[in-house]
Amino acid sequence: MSDEFDVIVIGAGPAGENVVARAARGGLSAAVVEEERAGGECAYWACIPSKALLRPVELAADVGRVPGLALRPIDVDAVLARRDEAVSHLDDGRQVQWIKDVPAEFFRGRGRLRGPRQVEVTASDGSTRLLRARHAVVLATGSRPVIPPIPGLAEASPWTSREATGVRAVPRRLAVLGGGVVACEMAQALHGLGAEETTMLVRGHALLGRMEPFAGELLAASLRDGGVRVRTGAQVTGVERREPGGPVTVHLAEGAPVEADELLVATGRRPATGDLGLGAVGLPDTDPVRVDDSMRATGVADGWLYAVGDVNGRNLLTHMGKYQARVCGDVIAARARGERDDLPAMRDAADGYGAPQVVFTDPQVCAVGRTEAAARAEGFDVRVIEYDLGAVSGAYLLGDGYRGRAKAVVDEDRRVLLGVTFAGPDVAELLHSATVAVTAEVTLDRLWHAVPSFPTVSEVWLRLLEEYGL
Numbered sequence: 001m002s003d004e005f006d007v008i009v010i011g012a013g014p015a016g017e018n019v020v021a022r023a024a025r026g027g028l029s030a031a032v033v034e035e036e037r038a039g040g041e042c043a044y045w046a047c048i049p050s051k052a053l054l055r056p057v058e059l060a061a062d063v064g065r066v067p068g069l070a071l072r073p074i075d076v077d078a079v080l081a082r083r084d085e086a087v088s089h090l091d092d093g094r095q096v097q098w099i100k101d102v103p104a105e106f107f108r109g110r111g112r113l114r115g116p117r118q119v120e121v122t123a124s125d126g127s128t129r130l131l132r133a134r135h136a137v138v139l140a141t142g143s144r145p146v147i148p149p150i151p152g153l154a155e156a157s158p159w160t161s162r163e164a165t166g167v168r169a170v171p172r173r174l175a176v177l178g179g180g181v182v183a184c185e186m187a188q189a190l191h192g193l194g195a196e197e198t199t200m201l202v203r204g205h206a207l208l209g210r211m212e213p214f215a216g217e218l219l220a221a222s223l224r225d226g227g228v229r230v231r232t233g234a235q236v237t238g239v240e241r242r243e244p245g246g247p248v249t250v251h252l253a254e255g256a257p258v259e260a261d262e263l264l265v266a267t268g269r270r271p272a273t274g275d276l277g278l279g280a281v282g283l284p285d286t287d288p289v290r291v292d293d294s295m296r297a298t299g300v301a302d303g304w305l306y307a308v309g310d311v312n313g314r315n316l317l318t319h320m321g322k323y324q325a326r327v328c329g330d331v332i333a334a335r336a337r338g339e340r341d342d343l344p345a346m347r348d349a350a351d352g353y354g355a356p357q358v359v360f361t362d363p364q365v366c367a368v369g370r371t372e373a374a375a376r377a378e379g380f381d382v383r384v385i386e387y388d389l390g391a392v393s394g395a396y397l398l399g400d401g402y403r404g405r406a407k408a409v410v411d412e413d414r415r416v417l418l419g420v421t422f423a424g425p426d427v428a429e430l431l432h433s434a435t436v437a438v439t440a441e442v443t444l445d446r447l448w449h450a451v452p453s454f455p456t457v458s459e460v461w462l463r464l465l466e467e468y469g470l
């Protein structure tokens with residue numbers, strides 16, 4: 001087997017796999033180095049298992065809103081079995097075969113930069129092999145969960161998203177530290193699957209702090225109505241677990257401590273840059289790997305290093321990592337062939353608009369583009385339009401007591417949308433219409449002629465435009 005390839009990718013998550021596929025499509029030879037499982041965090045411990053656990057909980061909530069349907073208790077064993085199927089029982093054989101079929105060479109082991117265009121692979125038996133790249137090395141190593149330096153926390157063996165998505169026995173009492181996407185999704189999923197006493201400890205005053213405030217408020221109301229305790233303004237001062245497997249006590253600056261069987265820490269993720277050999281090429285190993293819009297790392301002589309997905313810190317989302325990977329693979333192939341490397345699809349524009357994101361809770365929350373606060377901070381001439389989704393016929397028909405809201409942020413100078421947020425049951429599939437409108441900068445006067453079907457939730461588009469005055 002050769003040790004020299006046109007492109008070497010470190011990390012076979014969704015981002016790394018897509019670089020390899022695009023580079024090979026461009027006629028290049030490629031190798032990918034993966035230390036755990038081909039498919040990455042997303043396939044085994046993140047997007048896929050979390051959504052498999054959330055789906056029955058969400059569906060049960062939907063059923064509960066429609067009179068005449070019987071709601072039986074969720075069969076948790078069946079849900080966990082389906083989750084196990086969804087993650088291929090943690091077997092990456094099919095993903096490895098997919099990489100080989102690309103075609104690309106697959107190396108199992110830890111990749112480290114050893115110098116310009118050089119990657120050392122250390123296998124689990126300690127043996128090493130030096131690979132050389134003719135054109136490019138791409139970092140696609142993802143991210144790792146952050147465990148805050150709270151006294152006693154690390155020693156208490158808290159759960160991260162891996163243990164939560166891989167749950168085998170749902171704890172009766174669950175404490176969740178954080179109020180972001182992982183905390184909200186996993187608190188609701190595990191509560192719905194039997195964590196009777198679920199307590200969210202939220203440092204700030206709102207859930208989903210990066211989104212429009214109304215979205216977090218609607219979600220907090222839904223979680224509380226469902227029996228989850230959401231404690232905002234909670235400052236954790238210490239954590240204790242006296243014996244392994246025993247209960248864990250979370251001490252707070254104010255109020256009684258929280259006792260739980262497990263503590264899930266969901267306080268963000270950090271790009272996986274440690275022990276990657278970044279120092280060997282003059283980059284810090286503490287920060288995300290900064291890239292330009294062609295995904296090329298900045299500050300590296302000769303421009304042979306690229307970074308895609310979570311590791312560059314742009315947007316920690318699978319679809320954005322895959323989008324960046326398509327840009328990256330195409331750019332590398334074009335540069336290797338000495339062809340134009342600046343075609344429109346060869347630059348990352350989408351991260352700049354504000355990435356689309358869906359939070360798969362009940363209610364679902366989804367958003368694209370800028371929030372009102374972000375748009376104002378950037379100096380746009382902003383007008384905001386909002387509408388109660390429950391007043392849309394299509395939403396009302398989905399179930400009794402439908403609660404939801406839509407908000408659009410308009411750039412008054414150009415009469416185009418800067419951002420859109422929806423919160424409500426079954427709104428996820430609405431998001432792409434908003435993504436198209438924001439990305440294509442469709443004027444509101446033009447959007448008026450995109451007639452939504454009756455009676456769908458999409459009629460909210462019509463209502464928003466009427467609120468605007470059309």
Ligand SMILES: Cc1cc2nc3c(=O)[nH]c(=O)nc-3n(C[C@H](O)[C@H](O)[C@H](O)COP(=O)(O)OP(=O)(O)OC[C@H]3O[C@@H](n4cnc5c(N)ncnc54)[C@H](O)[C@@H]3O)c2cc1C
Pocket residue numbers: 010011012013014015016033034035036037038039040041042043045046047048050051109110111112140141142143161165182272275276308309310311315316317318319320321
């Ligand atoms: C609980 C949870 C739920 C999520 N749900 C969603 C969702 O619904 N939708 C969404 O868009 N995003 C979601 N995300 C985010 C999503 O998982 C990440 O954005 C995505 O996995 C990033 O892809 P990646 O390829 O950059 O990195 P990863 O998927 O992390 O893959 C990186 C790979 O690199 C390997 N690696 C790392 N270092 C080395 C090395 N030195 N040598 C060899 N291999 C190495 C790792 O083993 C890993 O396989 C979720 C995240 C979490 C934690």
Ligand SMILES: NC(=O)c1ccc[n+]([C@@H]2O[C@H](COP(=O)([O-])OP(=O)(O)OC[C@H]3O[C@@H](n4cnc5c(N)ncnc54)[C@H](O)[C@@H]3O)[C@@H](O)[C@H]2O)c1
Pocket residue numbers: 148149177178179180181182183185202203204208209266267268269316317357358359360
């Ligand atoms: N459906 C999805 O798209 C989805 C689902 C899960 C995760 N993700 C991605 O994964 C990434 C990680 O998610 P996450 O929820 O861990 O991060 P996050 O950044 O969304 O939320 C982190 C939360 O932890 C809190 N926090 C941070 N430090 C803290 C501390 N020291 N003490 C107490 N609270 C603290 C923050 O205030 C925030 O509420 C996100 O960027 C997200 O985009 C996406």
